[in-house]
Structures are given as C-alpha cells and as structure tokens.
Amino acid sequence: MAEIVRMGVVGAGSIAVRGIMPHLAMEDVHDRVRMTAVCDPAPGRAAAASERFDIPNHFETYEELLASGTVDAVSIASPIGLHFDQGMQAVEAGVHMHFNKTMTTTKAEADTLMAAAEAKGVKIVASPGEMIRPVHQEIKRMIERGDLGTLTWAICGSAFSTYHEQERVRHGDDPLSNINPAWYFRKPGGGPLYDMTVYGLHATTGILGPVKRVTAMSGVRIHEREFRGEMLPTDMDDSTLIVVDFGDNLFGFVYGVAAGAPRADGRITLFGTGGTISGPMFNGEMIDYPGRDEDTKHGGYDLNASLPHVVGPHQGHEEAHVYEDIMQLVDLLLYDKPTLSTPEHARHVIEVFDKAYRSAETGTVQEVVSTF
Secondary structure, X not given: OOOOEEEEEEOOOHHHHHHHHHHHOOHHHOOOEEEEEEEOOOOOHHHHHHHHHOOOEEEOOHHHHHHOOOOOEEEEOOOHHHHHHHHHHHHHHOOEEEEOOOOOOOHHHHHHHHHHHHHHOOOEEEOOOHHHOHHXXXXXXXXXHOOOOOEEXXXXXXXXXXXXXXXXXXXXXXXXXXXXXXXXXXXXXXXXHHHHHHHHHHHHHHHHOOOOEEEEEEEOOOOEEEEOOEEXXXXXXOEEEEXXXXXXXXXXXXXEEOOOOOXXXXXXXXXXXXXXXXXXXXXXXXXXXXXXXXXXXXXOOOOOOOOOOOOHHHOOOOOHXXXXXXXXXXXXXXXXXXXXXXXXXXXXXXXXXXXXXXXXXXXXXXXXXXXX
C-alpha cells in the first residue's frame, strides 16, 4: 500500500453528500486518504460531486470506476441491495472496501463475500462500528463489573418515520439535492432493520455478546409514502418485531418499524436488578467514560464527538460515525491496525435480521449460528 489510500466513493446519494465526501474533502486527512473517484448512475450526479468535492475522476458506472485503476479502496454508499454484488466486484479487482450498513442482506452473501475477500487479500471494514464508541466500551465494562446487578432484558430498535423523505438533500433542483429516497422502501435491502435498527443491534450484541435464537413477526404496515407529490410504493417490510435470545434466559426485544419508538434516538436500553442503562445514562445520571467531555461540550450529548478520528472540523459535522469507520479502514491498510468494525460482527447482525424474516415467514424459532 502506498503512503496515501486512494479512495473511491460508490454512490453520490444522501450518505455520501452529507457525510462521506465532506469529511474526506477536509485537508486534515489528506496525508492519509484522498478521494480519487466517484461513481453514480444518475445523470450528472457523479460529475456534480466531483466538482463540489474536488474529486479528479467521475463515472456513471461502478465498473468504469473499478477499471480505471484510480482507487485502492472504495466506500460503498449505494443502496443496500447492491452491496453484495458490488463487494464481489471489488474483490475481483483487488480493491479494499468499506461498507455503509449493511454489508449484505443475508448471511449466505456475507459468507461468500468474506471468503472471497480473504482468499484475495482484500480488507473489509463494515459499518456501523458502534463498539468503537467509548460510551459503549464503558457500558460493556459496567456489565462485566456487575454495576447493573443481574441483567434481565434489553431493548433496541428504530423507526423510519419520515426521516428519509425530509433529508435536506431531497428537495432541491440540482443533482446533489434532488435525491429520491424510493429504494429505502423497496426490496432488496430496504426497510428500517438494515438501515436504522442495525445501529442498536450492533451496540447490543457488542456489549452482551452474540444472539443464539430469534423469533419474529414482520410485514408491511404503510404500503406507500408520499414524496414531492409522488407516491412511493413500499414492498419491503416496515414493521418487524423480534425477540432475541442471548442464552441463559437473557432475552431482548428488537424492533424496526414505520413510525413510533420508545427512544427517539434509537439508543439501546438495558435493564437489570441494579437499575437501567438507557443511552449514555445509568439510573438517570450520565455515565462517566473517556471522551464524555467531548460528547457533552456543546450541551446535550453527541456520541460521535469522542470517536478517535472525529476531531477538529469533523466534530459536529453530519454522519461523523461513517467517516470514523472509513478511517478505520485507512488505518487498517496503512498501519495494519485492527478495528472493532469487523465484517464478522456485521455478518452476525445481518444473520439476526435474515433469520427474523425467516421466522416471520415460517412461524418458527430460528437458530443463529454465526459469532464474532
């Protein structure tokens, strides 16, 4: 690997425009990583991103980007249903990759991709790296110390609401501000589990350990959504309720729903005989952890501010956690530095979702076989 990672951005949609490209365009990272190419099939979008973020090469197809020889690694920010095929193409090209959640949509896909990458020497970092957060590392230590007494149950999840319809990159007239959110509601890869619940389940399993069994109910509750006068059909489940078994009668409840949630921020809640951890709070008091002052220095709490690479101008900027995961790949490639944002952990969470859908279809409890 050269001294600087040449990074390609695959997809100039919302996550790339609001987060990935603004962070990687900042000068403080250019001693380690430079964006050298971007691709997007929407006419004019890659060219517009190239101009705005000073990216020297732009393409309408992913195949052109990989064939250009201009990248060492890619951040795959395309719709989730494309991730497996695009990951396999990157492996074939010998290009390392960061996946915006989720890496694939099934465990079988994840197994195939990871085996191919290992055989080719291709490195994978898979968002979301929730266990990189200092607060989650401290919560794990608290559980191990017995601060919560006997852990009794856990809950995590998220709600779509109208978040994607209202993002600031949706309602303009130019290619970087008129991005249609239709794919979030369609098969394959749409739905709140892969897009949002993935954060809470990464944190919960990172703290409590792998899930052993799941049972679930799932279906489509809102069959179409309005966006700029257009009705977007929903065929991917937007109402999924899952009971997970961590073993030894420790159960959890995981949800991904169309609207309405116990916590608006999607943070995890853990219950025990010694009290409750809810987000960064233990029995109503802020948990003391390395980096807490950074997370709270602007009032409230911003759990991105204490991430190791989120410093200076990156603090307070949108999607800083995605930037952190990309820099985990950069560190892995340049310095062979291990990361907690591993494909093994991503595969496990994907399997929980995969088996939840199978449970809902069959009415049976499903065994989860992967670990991390």
